[in-house]
Amino acid sequence: MEERLYDLIFIARPATPEEEIKKVLSGIEHTCAEKGGKIEKTEHWGTRKLAYRVAKHREGIYVYQQIRTNHGELIAELERRLRVQDVVIKYLTVRLDEDLKRQKKLMGKREQRAARRPRRTPPAPPAAPEQTAAAS
Amino acid sequence: MAEEQKQAQAPGGAPRREGGSGGHGGPRREGGPGGGGPGGPGGRPRGKRQYFRKKKVCKFCVEKMDFIDYKRADILSQFVQERGKILPRRMTGVCSRHQRWLGVAIKRARNIALMPFAGSAAGTQAPRPVAAVEAPKA
Numbered sequence: 001m002e003e004r005l006y007d008l009i010f011i012a013r014p015a016t017p018e019e020e021i022k023k024v025l026s027g028i029e030h031t032c033a034e035k036g037g038k039i040e041k042t043e044h045w046g047t048r049k050l051a052y053r054v055a056k057h058r059e060g061i062y063v064y065q066q067i068r069t070n071h072g073e074l075i076a077e078l079e080r081r082l083r084v085q086d087v088v089i090k091y092l093t094v095r096l097d098e099d100l101k102r103q104k105k106l107m108g109k110r111e112q113r114a115a116r117r118p119r120r121t122p123p124a125p126p127a128a129p130e131q132t133a134a135a136s
Numbered sequence: 137m138a139e140e141q142k143q144a145q146a147p148g149g150a151p152r153r154e155g156g157s158g159g160h161g162g163p164r165r166e167g168g169p170g171g172g173g174p175g176g177p178g179g180r181p182r183g184k185r186q187y188f189r190k191k192k193v194c195k196f197c198v199e200k201m202d203f204i205d206y207k208r209a210d211i212l213s214q215f216v217q218e219r220g221k222i223l224p225r226r227m228t229g230v231c232s233r234h235q236r237w238l239g240v241a242i243k244r245a246r247n248i249a250l251m252p253f254a255g256s257a258a259g260t261q262a263p264r265p266v267a268a269v270e271a272p273k274a
Contacts, residue, residue, distance in 0.1 A: 091248075106202040110202075
């Protein structure tokens with residue numbers, strides 16, 4: 001299986017102490033190490049207002065991670081672990097690599113088009129910087 | 137409803153009347169939600185467009201976005217109503233491809249409570265005091 005990139009966001013209860021969140025994070029790390037995954041990025045978004053009530057809370061502590069893995073079971077395992085955590089009130093995992101692949105493809109197409117266009121209409125001031133960007 | 141109609145009218149100029157056969161004063165409204173029903177009496181939605189509407193361009197195409205991030209709630213919230221309904225393309229001018237991605241992104245954002253589901257209370261609303269957890273109303 002090829003490598004896949006996933007987003008993992010979880011929301012902890014608003015009054016969760018720092019250590020509890022660290023504990024959850026180390027648990028995720030441990031699972032990743034066990035099943036063969038790599039945490040690419042970890043971002044703490046801090047306390048944010050929720051758009052709707054979750055488990056009777058109106059705000060929550062958001063933590064965002066990007067995980068790269070070859071094994072789909074890792075995600076299933078992570079989700080199972082997050083579900084049983086008491087401090088985690090909501091989580092979401094999204095597979096991202098397909099979207100990013102599509103983005104890359106479209107960007108390549110756009111650059112090709114940008115490189116082609118100035119030849120037809122030489123005096124095009126806004127297209128000129130694009131051309132140099134694509135050429136370099 | 138009211139705000140939809142306002143939005144639909146906002147880009148259009150004054151409705152031009154040509155040979156108004158509208159007759160007796162009762163303006164016939166075909167005002168479905170977002171039907172773009174012109175407000176002026178005599179303006180008929182059928183047939184020729186009688187008022188000028190500004191051509192809208194897709195915001196994502198202008199900014200050359202090939203990927204709509206579900207985490208950017210600030211961008212996504214421009215394309216929903218106050219209560220979280222996704223706005224139709226005819227209102228926002230988003231192209232079909234980007235509207236498709238936008239829908240997916242909004243749905244993902246809803247899933248993680250970054251955006252409200254339609255029907256749930258708007259985020260702008262003052263939080264109601266819930267069983268002494270929140271501060272009492274001032």
